[in-house]
Amino acid sequence: MRSLKVIKVGGEIVEHEKYINEFLYDFSTITDLKLLVHGGGRLASKIADKLGVENKIVDGRRITDKETLQIVTMVYGGLVNKQIVAILQSLGVNAMGLTGADLNLLLSIKRPVKTIDYGYVGDIKYVNHDLLKMILEKGITPILAPLTHDGNGTILNTNADTIASEIAKALSIYFDVSLIYCFGKNGVLMDENDDNSAIEVLNKSMYEEYKKTGIIKGGMIPKLDNAFNALDSGVTQVVITSAKNITDLSSGKCTVVTH
Amino acid sequence: MRSLKVIKVGGEIVEHEKYINEFLYDFSTITDLKLLVHGGGRLASKIADKLGVENKIVDGRRITDKETLQIVTMVYGGLVNKQIVAILQSLGVNAMGLTGADLNLLLSIKRPVKTIDYGYVGDIKYVNHDLLKMILEKGITPILAPLTHDGNGTILNTNADTIASEIAKALSIYFDVSLIYCFGKNGVLMDENDDNSAIEVLNKSMYEEYKKTGIIKGGMIPKLDNAFNALDSGVTQVVITSAKNITDLSSGKCTVVTH
Numbered sequence: 327m328r329s330l331k332v333i334k335v336g337g338e339i340v341e342h343e344k345y346i347n348e349f350l351y352d353f354s355t356i357t358d359l360k361l362l363v364h365g366g367g368r369l370a371s372k373i374a375d376k377l378g379v380e381n382k383i384v385d386g387r388r389i390t391d392k393e394t395l396q397i398v399t400m401v402y403g404g405l406v407n408k409q410i411v412a413i414l415q416s417l418g419v420n421a422m423g424l425t426g427a428d429l430n431l432l433l434s435i436k437r438p439v440k441t442i443d444y445g446y447v448g449d450i451k452y453v454n455h456d457l458l459k460m461i462l463e464k465g466i467t468p469i470l471a472p473l474t475h476d477g478n479g480t481i482l483n484t485n486a487d488t489i490a491s492e493i494a495k496a497l498s499i500y501f502d503v504s505l506i507y508c509f510g511k512n513g514v515l516m517d518e519n520d521d522n523s524a525i526e527v528l529n530k531s532m533y534e535e536y537k538k539t540g541i542i543k544g545g546m547i548p549k550l551d552n553a554f555n556a557l558d559s560g561v562t563q564v565v566i567t568s569a570k571n572i573t574d575l576s577s578g579k580c581t582v583v584t585h
Numbered sequence: 586m587r588s589l590k591v592i593k594v595g596g597e598i599v600e601h602e603k604y605i606n607e608f609l610y611d612f613s614t615i616t617d618l619k620l621l622v623h624g625g626g627r628l629a630s631k632i633a634d635k636l637g638v639e640n641k642i643v644d645g646r647r648i649t650d651k652e653t654l655q656i657v658t659m660v661y662g663g664l665v666n667k668q669i670v671a672i673l674q675s676l677g678v679n680a681m682g683l684t685g686a687d688l689n690l691l692l693s694i695k696r697p698v699k700t701i702d703y704g705y706v707g708d709i710k711y712v713n714h715d716l717l718k719m720i721l722e723k724g725i726t727p728i729l730a731p732l733t734h735d736g737n738g739t740i741l742n743t744n745a746d747t748i749a750s751e752i753a754k755a756l757s758i759y760f761d762v763s764l765i766y767c768f769g770k771n772g773v774l775m776d777e778n779d780d781n782s783a784i785e786v787l788n789k790s791m792y793e794e795y796k797k798t799g800i801i802k803g804g805m806i807p808k809l810d811n812a813f814n815a816l817d818s819g820v821t822q823v824v825i826t827s828a829k830n831i832t833d834l835s836s837g838k839c840t841v842v843t844h
Binding site for chain 2: 377
């Protein structure tokens with residue numbers, strides 16, 4: 327099986343020209359097949375502010391009303407995605423920017439309202455893995471914005487971490503997939519104030535223990551739930567690291583999540 | 586040779602939900618191979634207004650400074666393009682939204698400053714016709730936003746009419762290409778106040794005559810210059826019509842431009 331790296335990079339890198347350029351340069355040097363999923367939430371929030379549209383965030387998740395959906399469609403699918411594609415093309419990577427609506431790559435269902443109405447948020451129900459495989463095998467590097475569609479003409483907002491893990495799982499039938507979550511820290515930290523305290527290897531029982539003791543909390547929990555779920559579904563390896571480390575995943579610079 | 590329709594639809598259709606839905610329904614019923622190029626200038630102007638960015642238009646052409654480039658990248662590449670793709674997917678068309686940066690489809694050069702500095706505007710120097718051919722032959726319908734790139738990491742703003750004619754010309758080595766420009770009127774009108782006065786057939790000598798007498802003027806001139814240039818470069822037929830008529834190009838409902 328050929329190796330494939332599915333890499334997710336978040337909004338805090340995307341919004342700084344210097345950081346994104348450095349990250350994309352490193353990304354361009356990866357010789358395995360590769361696929362990038364990007365965020366852009368912070369930039370969307372800034373543009374919503376300028377447009378006078380209120381940002382509603384509950385438990386770290388955006389409430390996507392109709393106006394917000396237009397903003398994230400613009401910012402994720404247009405501004406962020408196309409700037410990444412243009413930079414990668416200049417670095418010799420044959421990048422193609424996509425949303426889940428393009429080629430019906432990611433079909434989702436609008437999240438049912440329980441206690442919270444998240445609005446135009448989509449939960450993925452199908453990944454068009456055949457087409458993604460074909461694109462990758464043609465030497466094309468897909469750049470995925472965190473948008474899906476419902477098949478009835480509506481774009482939906484979907485968390486980028488979830489898109490990365492769903493794609494990684496779906497492609498694990500064809501490839502030896504490493505799923506790499508990039509964010510601002512070196513990994514899952516034992517001490518949130520010490521970036522040199524990254525846990526080298528994290529298994530399920532350690533995860534449960536660290537959740538109980540409060541070492542692991544907040545936004546890291548859905549990320550790690552996604553990670554363990556991906557491992558259970560055929561993904562070879564999940565790595566959590568800084569966007570600075572993607573070409574140097576040596577000891578102390580990342581957390582490897584395992585069974 | 587298989588038939589291919591390259592259709593350009595402008596901003597005045599794109600910004601109205603009802604019009605764009607009707608147009609895309611008609612578009613979805615075309616059984617030939619097809620490719621859509623869309624505008625979005627009016628919507629970009631509205632969003633620029635809301636963001637407090639001045640719209641600078643000279644002779645019908647937008648001056649694209651750095652802030653305006655970000656806005657058109659968002660609006661053309663994100664908002665307009667992805668809404669069209671999602672609607673077409675719901676109509677059973679396997680649409681894929683693209684800019685000229687994606688797959689290096691449209692390489693351009695920043696327009697040199699002569700009397701006017703147009704800013705981040707690109708003049709096309711290369712169309713990646715091999716990849717477009719491959720995409721079309723896989724049954725995929727490309728939806729092109731009016732954006733190109735310079736190969737050095739910068740997106741550029743390029744007129745949608747020009748993109749449509751450059752693509753039509755480049756693909757005429759593989760296909761029997763009809764280039765269809767849609768706008769708000771039935772065709773090139775003898776009397777601008779009478780939508781039933783569309784000139785049925787317009788050849789080069791009639792064009793020169795009508796320009797002298799002032800019947801043809803303004804924004805129609807670059808559109809027709811593009812049309813004649815396309816015919817000279819291998820395109821079979823150029824049609825100018827209303828977005829309402831694309832599936833009924835009968836007498837009085839369009840202008841056919843010929844040699």
